[in-house]
Structures are given as structure tokens and as C-alpha cells.
Amino acid sequence: MAPSRLPSPLYVPSASGGLALLRKYAGPVPRYTSYPTADHFIDNLAALRPASLVTQDNRPGAGPLSLYVHLPFCRSYCWFCDCAHIITTDQGAAEGYLDDLAREIALTGRLMDAARTVTQLHLGGALPTFLSAAQLRRLGRILHAAFKFDADAEIAVEIDPRYLEVGQVDALCEIGARRASIGIQDTDPAVQMAIQRVQPPAMNERAVTLLRNAGFTSINIDLVHGLPKQTVSTFARTLDDVLGLGPDRLSVFGHTPVSESESPGRVSDEQGLLPGLDERMRMQVLARERLLAAGYVNLGMDHYARPRDELAIAARSGGLQRNFQGYGTRAGASVYGFGISAISSSPDGYRQNHTSLSAYRDALARGELPVARGWRLTEEDRRRRTLIMKLMCEHRLDFEALSRELGVDVKGTYAKELDSLTEFEADDILHRTDRGIEITDTGLPFLRVVAARFDAYLK
Numbered sequence: 455m456a457p458s459r460l461p462s463p464l465y466v467p468s469a470s471g472g473l474a475l476l477r478k479y480a481g482p483v484p485r486y487t488s489y490p491t492a493d494h495f496i497d498n499l500a501a502l503r504p505a506s507l508v509t510q511d512n513r514p515g516a517g518p519l520s521l522y523v524h525l526p527f528c529r530s531y532c533w534f535c536d537c538a539h540i541i542t543t544d545q546g547a548a549e550g551y552l553d554d555l556a557r558e559i560a561l562t563g564r565l566m567d568a569a570r571t572v573t574q575l576h577l578g579g580a581l582p583t584f585l586s587a588a589q590l591r592r593l594g595r596i597l598h599a600a601f602k603f604d605a606d607a608e609i610a611v612e613i614d615p616r617y618l619e620v621g622q623v624d625a626l627c628e629i630g631a632r633r634a635s636i637g638i639q640d641t642d643p644a645v646q647m648a649i650q651r652v653q654p655p656a657m658n659e660r661a662v663t664l665l666r667n668a669g670f671t672s673i674n675i676d677l678v679h680g681l682p683k684q685t686v687s688t689f690a691r692t693l694d695d696v697l698g699l700g701p702d703r704l705s706v707f708g709h710t711p712v713s714e715s716e717s718p719g720r721v722s723d724e725q726g727l728l729p730g731l732d733e734r735m736r737m738q739v740l741a742r743e744r745l746l747a748a749g750y751v752n753l754g755m756d757h758y759a760r761p762r763d764e765l766a767i768a769a770r771s772g773g774l775q776r777n778f779q780g781y782g783t784r785a786g787a788s789v790y791g792f793g794i795s796a797i798s799s800s801p802d803g804y805r806q807n808h809t810s811l812s813a814y815r816d817a818l819a820r821g822e823l824p825v826a827r828g829w830r831l832t833e834e835d836r837r838r839r840t841l842i843m844k845l846m847c848e849h850r851l852d853f854e855a856l857s858r859e860l861g862v863d864v865k866g867t868y869a870k871e872l873d874s875l876t877e878f879e880a881d882d883i884l885h886r887t888d889r890g891i892e893i894t895d896t897g898l899p900f901l902r903v904v905a906a907r908f909d910a911y912l913k
């Protein structure tokens with residue numbers, strides 16, 4: 455499975471179609487992994503009542519559980535990153551953190567209905583493979599002792615090819631992991647130097663081979679456009695390289711530059727190394743054209759999958775769900791996040807843990823859920839969340855079915871929002887009839903722009 459290292463011809467996407475629409479609809483719009491989005495969460499815990507958000511979730515007929523575990527340790531800092539992370543080379547730090555996770559899981563478990571089955575587990579970070587094989591096995595024991603896993607539970611792990619040993623892959627398999635998401639970002643050496651993350655192609659090939667040989671059935675690759683020193687041509691080579699690895703899914707995220715004062719150390723534009731907005735849009739169009747030409751389907755925005763991948767099948771059958779890890783296939787599950795910064799979601803709202811390890815530990819030492827902020831959904835929030843998630847996951851709104859589900863006349867109640875979609879119709883982003891609206895293939899990259907019209911909090 456050697457990836458192609460042949461240089462791509464200089465690629466110049468057409469200025470029509472996707473590029474023109476990207477230019478027209480450029481601007482900051484949430485990715486809607488929640489509604490309301492996390493920047494609206496409140497830190498008034500007396501109003502939030504985090505423990506009752508858990509107990510209220512034990513309603514009869516409640517759906518299954520989707521677990522997320524945030525493993526925050528990294529050995530070095532990559533300059534594009536905005537994940538909650540702790541830089542250290544002391545592997546012993548993970549032992550204390552596993553104690554914390556066991557405490558948090560036990561505290562939460564006392565409030566939860568233990569009969570609910572886990573259909574999904576995502577080990578994320580930062581860097582899950584900061585943990586040694588023995589530490590990963592201990593994490594698996596903690597989780598499997600606390601929860602009842604479905605035989606078909608989808609267990610996924612984020613992988614950094616720079617830190618992956620055979621023993622760790624074996625331990626992940628023992629936990630039940632069969633899905634991996636590999637962070638590659640860009641394969642160009644100059645770009646890698648600029649983001650302080652040197653990861654030669656041979657490392658990526660080795661990681662994919664190790665995972666495939668161990669029985670991992672689905673491999674996702676994360677790319678990032680908008681990094682320093684990236685050009686359309688270098689990004690074309692990156693796409694060739696990763697397509698050579700044969701991933702089942704790809705995500706092509708955009709880097710959001712920040713100022714040095716906002717986030718010291720993160721990639722900023724102060725050295726003038728970042729590609730301009732137009733160049734970034736060309737990279738987006740290029741990625742879409744290359745991936746569609748290679749046989750992948752667009753699941754929405756910048757997520758792609760092979761047509762026979764579970765995500766693509768779920769997208770066709772209405773089984774896609776959206777949460778803080780992106781798109782998943784287990785619709786209807788409540789998300790329980792553990793570890794610093796982790797976000798949980800249930801039909802009544804969201805709760806996010808402390809991002810600082812000391813505040814997280816202090817709360818656990820007091821015997822409290824380590825929640826720092828969150829949101830309790832109002833009836834109106836719930837309705838708008840449903841509309842937004844239907845657009846993001848099913849790419850359509852069926853007015854009659856939604857009116858029955860939400861208990862309001864959708865066409866009348868949201869007439870202003872629906873009227874505002876006229877320009878999208880004119881741009882072939884969606885089709886509208888008396889019965890509903892449907893996003894077109896052209897409109898898939900613009901899902902969040904359409905969804906934003908139903909966001910009552912967006913200024």
C-alpha cells in the first residue's frame with residue numbers, strides 16, 4: 455500500500471461553481487456539533503444543575519450511550535492545535551489521570567441507568583497513544599467494568615503516527631477498537647516544519663499497515679488546509695499521498711488563524727506564512743474535486759467516505775448523528791464525555807468538564823461531577839436543535855414529519871427562517887417544495903451556512 459509520491463501537476467481549479475459559492479458564503483459559521491454552540495454555554499452551575507442533567511437522562515425508553523474519553527497528554531506542541539492538551543514527557547502523568555477517570559466514571563455511574571448499553575466509544579485527545587500498552591489496557595478495564603458494551607459497539611481511537619507501537623495497537627484491539635482516525639494534516643516537509651510536526655510519509659504508511667494488519671476495519675485521515683507554507687500545489691501532493699494510503703474516510707478541516715495575543719504559540723499570520731483566503735478556498739475546492747473523483751462521497755461539509763463505509767450507508771439511510779467528535783453512525787445515543795474539557799449531551803442539555811486539570815481534580819476530590827459549564831435546553835432550543843441536526847445529518851427537512859415530531863406547524867413557526875433560504879435556492883444549494891427542503895449535491899459543503907439560518911443565538 456505504498457502511497458504515490460509522484461508530484462501532482464500544478465492544479466488550478468475552475469473559478470466557477472464551488473469556488474464562486476465559497477467566496478459568496480465565506481465567513482465564520484459554527485460547525486454545529488451542538489445547538490446552541492459551546493460558546494453560549496453558561497458557567498452558573500446552580501442554574502445548570504449538572505447532576506440532574508444526568509438523572510433526567512434515565513427516562514424510560516432512553517437511547518443507548520456513546521462514550522468519549524479525553525486523553526490530554528502530548529509529548530510536544532503542534533502549532534496549529536487548539537485541542538485541550540497538556541505537554542509532558544512523563545508517562546507517569548497518565549497513571550494519575552487514569553485514577554481521575556475511574557473516579558469520574560464511578561461518580562457519574564451512580565447517577566446513571568446502568569442497564570443502558572454502550573454502542574459507541576471514542577478515545578480522543580490530544581494523544582491516546584501517549585498511554586503505554588499497559589495503561590491502555592487499564593483504561594479498557596475501567597470502561598468495560600463500568601458499562602455494558604453492545605457486542606457491535608463501534609470503538610474508535612485517534613492516532614498520531616509519530617507515537618504508535620505494536621504493543622499499543624494490540625492493547626487497543628483488546629479494548630475492542632476497530633476504527634482509527636489518523637492525524638496527518640499535510641505531508642509537505644516545509645509545512646510540517648512550519649507547524650512543528652514532522653511526520654514523514656513512511657510513518658503514516660507504517661501506522662496504516664500496523665492498524666490494518668491488526669484488524670482495524672475503518673481508517674479515517676484528518677487533513678488541514680490553511681496551514682503556513684501551504685499552497686494549492688503542495689496540498690494537491692498531500693491529497694495524492696493520503697489517497698495512496700487507501701483511507702475509508704477523510705476529513706479536510708480548515709485551520710483558523712488566531713492572533714499571538716489570543717493564543718500564544720499557535721500559528722498566527724504575523725510572519726505572513728499563511729495562505730490567503732482565496733488560496734484556502736481553492737484548496738477546499740481541490741479537495742472536494744479530488745476526493746469525489748477518487749470515488750468518495752461527501753457526507754456534508756468537509757467529511758468524505760467510501761460509498762460502502764458505514765458512515766456513507768448511514769448518511770443514505772438517515773442514521774447519521776452529529777456530536778463533538780463529528781459525524782457518527784449511532785443516532786439517538788446520549789453522549790457521556792469523561793476527562794478534562796469533555797462535553798456530554800443528553801435530550802435536556804450539555805455539560806462540559808473543566809479544561810484545567812487542577813480544577814477537574816479539585817471537583818472530583820469534593821465528590822462532584824467535574825463540570826465547569828453547559829446549557830439546559832428550552833423547548834425552543836430543542837426544536838431548533840432538531841431542525842439544525844436534520845439539515846446537518848439528513849440534508850433535508852420534511853415539514854409534515856417535523857411538524858408532527860416538534861408539535862408545531864414548522865412552515866408557519868419558522869416562516870422567516872424559511873423565507874431567508876431563497877438565495878440558496880437561486881444558487882442551487884437547496885431545492886424547496888411545499889413539502890420540505892432538500893440540500894443538493896452542490897449544497898453539501900454549505901450545510902452549516904443553511905443550518906445557521908435556524909440558529910437563534912447567532913449574531
Ligand code: SF4
Pocket residue numbers: 527528529530531532535536537539579580581614
Ligand atoms: S495536534 Fe495532537 S499531538 Fe499535536 S498538540 Fe494537538 S493534541 Fe497534541
